[in-house]
Amino acid sequence: MKFTDKIILGDCEKVLQDFPDNCIDLIFTSPPYADQRSKTYGGIKPDHYVEWFLPKTAQFFRVLKPTGTFILNIKERVVDGERHTYVIDLISKAREQGWLWTEEFIWHKKNSYPGKWPNRFRDNWERLIQFNKDKNFAMYQEAVMVPVGSWAKERLAKLSETDKIRDESRAGSGFGKNVSNWIGRDMVYPTNVIHMATETGNKNHSAVFPLDLPEWFIKLFTKPGDVVLDPFVGSGTTALAAIELGRNFVGIDINSEYVTLSRERIKESQPRLPSIAEKKAKYIVTKNGKHRKTGKK
Amino acid sequence: MKFTDKIILGDCEKVLQDFPDNCIDLIFTSPPYADQRSKTYGGIKPDHYVEWFLPKTAQFFRVLKPTGTFILNIKERVVDGERHTYVIDLISKAREQGWLWTEEFIWHKKNSYPGKWPNRFRDNWERLIQFNKDKNFAMYQEAVMVPVGSWAKERLAKLSETDKIRDESRAGSGFGKNVSNWIGRDMVYPTNVIHMATETGNKNHSAVFPLDLPEWFIKLFTKPGDVVLDPFVGSGTTALAAIELGRNFVGIDINSEYVTLSRERIKESQPRLPSIAEKKAKYIVTKNGKHRKTGKK
DNA sequence: GTTCCGCATGAATCGATAG
DNA sequence: ACTATCGATTCATGCGGAA
Numbered sequence: 001m002k003f004t005d006k007i008i009l010g011d012c013e014k015v016l017q018d019f020p021d022n023c024i025d026l027i028f029t030s031p032p033y034a035d036q037r038s039k040t041y042g043g044i045k046p047d048h049y050v051e052w053f054l055p056k057t058a059q060f061f062r063v064l065k066p067t068g069t070f071i072l073n074i075k076e077r078v079v080d081g082e083r084h085t086y087v088i089d090l091i092s093k094a095r096e097q098g099w100l101w102t103e104e105f106i107w108h109k110k111n112s113y114p115g116k117w118p119n120r121f122r123d124n125w126e127r128l129i130q131f132n133k134d135k136n137f138a139m140y141q142e143a144v145m146v147p148v149g150s151w152a153k154e155r156l157a158k159l160s161e162t163d164k165i166r167d168e169s170r171a172g173s174g175f176g177k178n179v180s181n182w183i184g185r186d187m188v189y190p191t192n193v194i195h196m197a198t199e200t201g202n203k204n205h206s207a208v209f210p211l212d213l214p215e216w217f218i219k220l221f222t223k224p225g226d227v228v229l230d231p232f233v234g235s236g237t238t239a240l241a242a243i244e245l246g247r248n249f250v251g252i253d254i255n256s257e258y259v260t261l262s263r264e265r266i267k268e269s270q271p272r273l274p275s276i277a278e279k280k281a282k283y284i285v286t287k288n289g290k291h292r293k294t295g296k297k
Numbered sequence: 298m299k300f301t302d303k304i305i306l307g308d309c310e311k312v313l314q315d316f317p318d319n320c321i322d323l324i325f326t327s328p329p330y331a332d333q334r335s336k337t338y339g340g341i342k343p344d345h346y347v348e349w350f351l352p353k354t355a356q357f358f359r360v361l362k363p364t365g366t367f368i369l370n371i372k373e374r375v376v377d378g379e380r381h382t383y384v385i386d387l388i389s390k391a392r393e394q395g396w397l398w399t400e401e402f403i404w405h406k407k408n409s410y411p412g413k414w415p416n417r418f419r420d421n422w423e424r425l426i427q428f429n430k431d432k433n434f435a436m437y438q439e440a441v442m443v444p445v446g447s448w449a450k451e452r453l454a455k456l457s458e459t460d461k462i463r464d465e466s467r468a469g470s471g472f473g474k475n476v477s478n479w480i481g482r483d484m485v486y487p488t489n490v491i492h493m494a495t496e497t498g499n500k501n502h503s504a505v506f507p508l509d510l511p512e513w514f515i516k517l518f519t520k521p522g523d524v525v526l527d528p529f530v531g532s533g534t535t536a537l538a539a540i541e542l543g544r545n546f547v548g549i550d551i552n553s554e555y556v557t558l559s560r561e562r563i564k565e566s567q568p569r570l571p572s573i574a575e576k577k578a579k580y581i582v583t584k585n586g587k588h589r590k591t592g593k594k
Numbered sequence: 595g596t597t598c599c600g601c602a603t604g605a606a607t608c609g610a611t612a613g
Numbered sequence: 614a615c616t617a618t619c620g621a622t623t624c625a626t627g628c629g630g631a632a
Contacts, residue, residue, distance in 0.1 A: 081432040082397045088385035100379045106403055106422050108490050116486045119436055124488035125403050135378045139416055188624080189413045191421035193405050330605055375607065410606050411623030419623090420606070494626070495604075506605095 004227055004248040007239065007262045012231030012252040016059040024063045024250070025138070025226035028214050028238050030073035046079055049086040050093055056231065057094055063229070067138045069221040070099070070131040073107070073209065081119065087127065094131060102137075103130040103192060107213065110197045128194070128217075143219040145187040214241035222247055236262030246271040301524055301545040304536065304563070306556045309528030309549040313356040321360045321547070322435070322523035325511050325535050327370035331383055343376055346383040347390055353528065354391055360526070364435045366518040367396070367428040370404070370506060378416065384424065391428060399434070400427040400489060404510065407494040425491070425514075440516040442484040511538040519544055533559030543568040 003023070008015050031053065032044065044052045060070055074090075076083045091101055105128035115122040196212050214237060218228055224246040230238035233251030235258060242249035243266060253259050300320070305312050328350065331343040341349050357367055371387075373380045388398055402425035409421050496507045511534060515525055521543040527535035530548030532555060539546035540563055550556050 082399055083401060085389060085392070085398070088388060091385060092382065092389075095382070101382070102379055103417055104380060106405070108403070108405065116438065119432075119434070120400055120489070121438070121486055122488040124490045135416070137416065141413070141418070189418055191409070191419040192417070193421045327605085372605070374605090378608090408604090408625040410604055411625080412606055412608090413622070414607055415609090417607080423605085496626095 004250055007233060007236065007251040007253070007259050007266070009254070009256055009259045010252060011254050013056045013059055015252050016063055016231070019063045021062055022065045023227065024229045025065055025068045025247075026218060026221045027060050027064060027068070027070040027229045027231065028073075028217050029071075029230045029232050030209055030234070031232045033075060033077060046077055046084045046086050050089045053090060054093055054097070057099070058097055060229075060231065061097055061099065061133065064133055066134045067136065068133065069102075069137050069139075069217075071105075071217050071221075072129045072131065073126060073213070074129065075123070075126045078120070078123075087129075091129065098133065099131040100133070100135065101129070102132045104128070105130065105192045105194055108193060108195045110195055128213075138221060138223075140220060140223060141189055144190055144216055146190050209237060211237055211241055211244075214238040215245060218242060218245050218247055233262055234258050236265045239266050240269055243269045244272045246274070301547055304530060304533065304548040304550070304556050304559045306551070306553055307549060308551050310353045310356055312549050313360055313528070316360045318359055319362045320524065321526045322362055322365045322544075323515060323518045324357050324361060324365070324367040324526045324528065325370075325514050326368075326527045326529050327506055327531070328529045330372060331374050331381065343374055343381045343383050347386045350387060351390055351394070354396070355394055357526075357528065358394055358396065358430065361430055363431045364433065365430065366399075366434050366436075366514075368402075368514050368518075369426045369428065370423060370510070371426065372420070372423040375417070375420075388426065395430065396428040397430070397432065398426070399429045401425070402427065402489045402491055404506075405490060405492045407492060409495060435518060435520075437517060437520060438486055441487055441513055443487050506534060508534055508538055508541075511535045512542060515539055515542050515544060530559055531555050533562045536563050537566055540566045541569045 003019060057070075064070060074087055076085075076087050078084070095101055107126045107128055109124050109126070113122075194213070194216065196210055198210060214228075214230075218241055222228060222245075225248065227248045227250065228238065228242040229250045229252075231252045233239055233253045236251060239249040239251040239262060251262055253262065300316060329341065331341050331346040354367075361367060371384055373382075373384045375381070392398055404423045404425055406421055406423065409419055412419055491510070491513065493507055493509055511525075511527075515538055519525060519542075522545065524545045524547065525535065525539040526547045526549075528549045530536055530550045533548060536546040536548040536559060548556075548559055550559065
């Protein structure tokens with residue numbers, strides 16, 4: 001029986017035991033942060049977070065394909081005025097399990113509400129930790145290219161009409177000056193700092209991330225037809241993103257209300273047409289290994 | 298004899314042994330990153346970075362006042378396709394020395410080195426790790442307030458010279474050059490994500506951080522007359538910032554060329570007039586402890 | 595004097611080549 | 614098989630020369 005395209009009720013650690021080895025292309029998840037969401041997840045204490053999480057990452061390791069990627073969206077809690085160490089401890093321990101700590105993306109949350117405490121400012125970013133089983137993982141960089149200096153174009157748009165005219169006449173053809181540098185270079189690769197607004201919604205889910213976030217990573221690390229797993233699927237955002245991008249999904253959650261909510265939300269969704277950028281990517285595997293000569297191990 | 302307002306040649310670990318306990322208000326430094334700048338610093342191997350650094354942080358701990366702060370600008374190197382763990386190991390070990398890991402600021406570098414690789418994008422951020430000896434540290438939050446959103450856009454709309462536009466900070470959370478002009482409008486507290494360009498250009502030193510970066514932390518964690526220490530002072534940027542803000546400084550570097558360069562650079566500098574924002578702060582101590590209710594533990 | 599454009603270059607990383 | 618060095622990649626920025 002097909003194991004994909006379902007939202008499954010249960011503890012991911014147990015549920016995944018019935019899954020075959022090497023069947024998942026991307027794991028994208030935002031687990032319950034320590035001591036948060038206690039009503040729905042039982043409130044794991046920061047000091048016990050690592051031991052709670054490690055058996056689960058062991059299962060993730062088993063079900064993930066060697067070319068697959070595990071993206072973990074997580075943030076430290078401040079405990080007694082200090083950042084707790086469970087995230088960095090988790091990285092150390094995950095490496096002992098065999099995970100490679102390939103990268104750490106920064107999610108800069110553009111629209112957080114301003115806040116102030118006596119000894120700290122608003123925490124305006126989260127970690128998106130990339131783990132891999134193997135250095136030769138699949139990556140489709142072309143799928144997430146961004147327009148060159150979208151901000152620069154914005155600025156040009158603000159030039160007054162007279163300025164534009166002046167520049168044009170001086171240059172003789174087309175846009176003058178700086179614009180010429182951009183011709184033929186309209187798309188560039190992004191960096192590892194991701195600027196995205198937090199979801200302003202509700203959804204009854206206390207840890208909602210914006211749909212754009214899983215979408216970005218799904219486009220980057222999978223091709224259509226691949227399988228995306230979210231073992232803490234919550235309100236189903238990751239599953240929604242997978243469906244819209246024409247990928248298969250597996251969602252797991254221990255809370256039945258979330259499972260119901262997820263199933264409701266995905267019922268109405270369907271694949272979107274791919275953007276030009278995505279088509280351009282054409283799913284050329286730009287795996288690390290491809291660039292090696294064949295003789296090498 | 299006065300120990301401040303000097304650039305000292307030597308290994309900070311040794312030099313600081315002659316300093317009294319609890320004499321420094323802020324340590325701001327960007328140590329040589331593992332295996333980088335090997336010409337000038339001897340190129341510490343990533344695997345030995347922590348053991349190399351820890352004796353130094355022990356001295357930092359001794360000379361720092363209980364109300365003082367230690368800001369460490371550091372980044373992991375990628376080794377064999379994986380982020381090396383020396384930074385997170387350092388955080389763990391520093392905590393064993395007694396340091397509190399209070400906060401981690403993110404420096405988003407607007408212009409970092411270009412590049413695209415098979416398995417990663419440009420690394421566009423660095424960590425600014427805040428350590429303290431005590432939960433009750435001094436913090437002057439009003440000194441770094443920034444104009445509320447949209448100010449950048451308004452300004453950009455009025456400018457017609459593209460070159461000037463290019464120079465303007467477009468980041469909402471601050472650090473524009475003319476912030477003081479905007480006093481009187483709505484000011485808000487910044488977040489822990491800092492947007493700033495790296496210093497490039499044709500100075501004699503291998504580009505370090507921009508002057509704005511130490512300035513921001515000096516304003517946030519010290520008042521005029523306080524003592525700022527940079528144990529890896531390099532080209533002297535931290536010392537320059539301290540002088541311009543009317544603080545005392547101590548700079549140490551093991552490399553005599555850097556010491557000479559630093560001394561040259563600071564020779565010409567002098568305190569600037571404080572901005573309105575800084576005056577407004579008026580050095581109201583917003584220590585953590587002050588805001589607690591007396592009854593609370 | 596001012597505006598505009600060309601160009602060197604930087605806390606980088608990877609893969610290939612050489613020792 | 615391992616380490617050391619080198620070339621290719623790639624773009625925001627400041628500076629200097631030109632218009």
